[in-house]
Amino acid sequence: NAGVMQNPxxxxxxxxxxxxxxxxxxxxxxxxxxxxxxxxxxxxxxVYLQKENxxxxxxxxxxxxxxxxxxxxxxxxxxxxxxxxxSAAYFCASSPPSGGLQETQYFGPGTRLLxx
Amino acid sequence: xxxxxxxPQALSxxxxxxxxxxxxxxxxxxxxxxxxxxxxxxxVHLILIRSNEREKHSGRxxxxxxxxxxxxxxxxxxSRAADTASYFCATITGNTPLVFGKGTRLSVIA
Numbered sequence: 001n002a003g004v005m006q007n008p009x010x011x012x013x014x015x016x017x018x019x020x021x022x023x024x025x026x027x028x029x030x031x032x033x034x035x036x037x038x039x040x041x042x043x044x045x046x047v048y049l050q051k052e053n054x055x056x057x058x059x060x061x062x063x064x065x066x067x068x069x070x071x072x073x074x075x076x077x078x079x080x081x082x083x084x085x086x087s088a089a090y091f092c093a094s095s096p097p098s099g100g101l102q103e104t105q106y107f108g109p110g111t112r113l114l115x116x
Numbered sequence: 117x118x119x120x121x122x123x124p125q126a127l128s129x130x131x132x133x134x135x136x137x138x139x140x141x142x143x144x145x146x147x148x149x150x151x152x153x154x155x156x157x158x159x160v161h162l163i164l165i166r167s168n169e170r171e172k173h174s175g176r177x178x179x180x181x182x183x184x185x186x187x188x189x190x191x192x193x194x195s196r197a198a199d200t201a202s203y204f205c206a207t208i209t210g211n212t213p214l215v216f217g218k219g220t221r222l223s224v225i226a
Contacts, residue, residue, distance in 0.1 A: 033214075042219055091159065104164055107151075
């Protein structure tokens with residue numbers, strides 16, 4: 001059973017460009033979470049999605065950031081008009097249909113975004 | 117605000133010694149989880165302990181939870197060089213998402 005997959009693993013963008021980060025949850029998992037990690041910091045929650053629904057986006061910046069988890073295909077975290085402060089590691093996690101937030105989350109390897 | 121705070125921020129021990137990391141939190145929780153992160157990698161789930169549990173074991177790992185003191189500890193016995201990593205506690209309160217601390221950076225010297 002493959003784990004959570006994220007791609008790309010590394011992404012370099014210039015200021016003003018768009019960044020698209022992809023996450024494929026573990027097989028059978030229908031809950032996806034996105035986190036951001038700055039150097040020497042813990043992970044900060046961004047958004048929690050189920051298929052075709054955003055459940056909690058309280059950690060998402062109000063502008064330029066959006067996330068989706070379509071019926072088919074991976075979850076996408078999209079950052080428009082990137083700025084240097086967006087440089088960070090972005091992690092995706094998934095959990096099975098039962099339990100949701102209360103249960104163990106399985107993390108992907110992360111996407112390291114560098115904005116030049 | 118940060119819910120879980122790990123202590124110490126950094127810990128360096130010799131191989132074979134035990135390593136103890138602590139986590140304090142501010143509000144009542146449903147459960148507390150410990151994760152490990154190797155440098156440049158994703159997080160690996162270690163143990164989940166629920167608010168009505170006091171202690172859990174998994175191999176060389178022992179986690180305790182004291183809800184009266186709002187604290188948890190992670191003990192790694194007989195440490196190995198491969199245990200070198202950052203360790204994070206994360207808490208769940210109600211239906212709020214996982215809240216992570218800043219982590220303890222453990223170095224195990226061979």
